[in-house]
Amino acid sequence: MLKSMTGYGRAQGSGAGFEIAVEVKSVNHRYFECAVRLPKAFFFLEDSLKKQMQAAAGRGKTEIQLTMTALEGQDAAVTVDEAAARRCLEALRAVGKQLGLTDDLALSHVMKFPDIFAVKRAEIDEEAVASAVSAVMAAALAAFDQMRCAEGQKLREDLDGRLARIGELVGEIEARAPQRQQLYYDRLYAKLCEILQDTQIDESRLITEAAIFADKVAVDEETVRLRSHLAQFSGMLEGGGPVGKKLDFLVQEMNREANTIGSKAQDAQMARIVVEIKSEIEKIREQIQNIE
Numbered sequence: 001m002l003k004s005m006t007g008y009g010r011a012q013g014s015g016a017g018f019e020i021a022v023e024v025k026s027v028n029h030r031y032f033e034c035a036v037r038l039p040k041a042f043f044f045l046e047d048s049l050k051k052q053m054q055a056a057a058g059r060g061k062t063e064i065q066l067t068m069t070a071l072e073g074q075d076a077a078v079t080v081d082e083a084a085a086r087r088c089l090e091a092l093r094a095v096g097k098q099l100g101l102t103d104d105l106a107l108s109h110v111m112k113f114p115d116i117f118a119v120k121r122a123e124i125d126e127e128a129v130a131s132a133v134s135a136v137m138a139a140a141l142a143a144f145d146q147m148r149c150a151e152g153q154k155l156r157e158d159l160d161g162r163l164a165r166i167g168e169l170v171g172e173i174e175a176r177a178p179q180r181q182q183l184y185y186d187r188l189y190a191k192l193c194e195i196l197q198d199t200q201i202d203e204s205r206l207i208t209e210a211a212i213f214a215d216k217v218a219v220d221e222e223t224v225r226l227r228s229h230l231a232q233f234s235g236m237l238e239g240g241g242p243v244g245k246k247l248d249f250l251v252q253e254m255n256r257e258a259n260t261i262g263s264k265a266q267d268a269q270m271a272r273i274v275v276e277i278k279s280e281i282e283k284i285r286e287q288i289q290n291i292e
Helices: 040-056 082-098 126-176 179-196 203-216 220-239 244-263 268-288
Strands: 007-015 018-027 032-037 060-070 077-080 117-120
Touching: 007 126, 018 126, 032 040, 040 060, 040 126, 126 220, 126 268, 220 244, 244 268
Parallel strands: 032 060
Antiparallel strands: 007 018, 018 060, 077 117
16 A cells, blocks of 8 residues: 555553553655654663664654653652761851851752752663563554555545546647648648749658658657556556655656657647646656655
8 A cells, every 4th residue: 555654643551660652753755764752761762663663664754752651659769868968967057157147057958969869760671661662652653554544545546636637648649749740731831832932832842841840759759658657657556565766766757758748849739738747747746755
């Protein structure tokens, strides 16, 4: 199935003593990039989360947000170094006495010395945490993938319509191309009649000139190649998978053929058709920038 590079997914769960929340999102990008935001104590999860993300998204600028909340009884314990607190208090009083200050010390003053307090966090079972987080990450990626598939389906429908329209326009060019020889012959004949007036005009020479002109402006090869590119493009859309880069290459080739046809147009009506073809190709090019 065709997938968009734009997506978002979120999941929650619990395990290994924590409430776990994971958010994943991505936007279009030429290559795969991944930014991981997680609490400092869980940096050991970064590589595994990136690998899970890359397995789900081959291209795109992706981001993972991990939130960990310790369950009751799993949080940190705070201890106080009473001896250090006493020494700090005595030092403050000594300074106050030397400066002739009133001893109005309070607990808030002692709390300003961070070394008095020691935070002992509950030991983390990294293996259990990694397993629990991986499960929640998988759920978030499932929602993420569902959104990308839905967006991909919308892109597919739009692209199918544009490919069909280009096919119709190519048909108009193919129908008009044979008429140009006769149109050129008629214009050339009228011009010579105007210039030469009563002088005899060599019909065979006119036919030869018209044939040479037709050969120079023939677009059969270009329309055949353009139809081939359209068929390949449709086939890739049908096959799905990460085809964004291949589609980008095909669009370049389609644009090349359209430019060649335009340079050979020599006809206002054909030139108008080519402009519309190029407009549709440009819209396709913009759309496939969002395809994985």
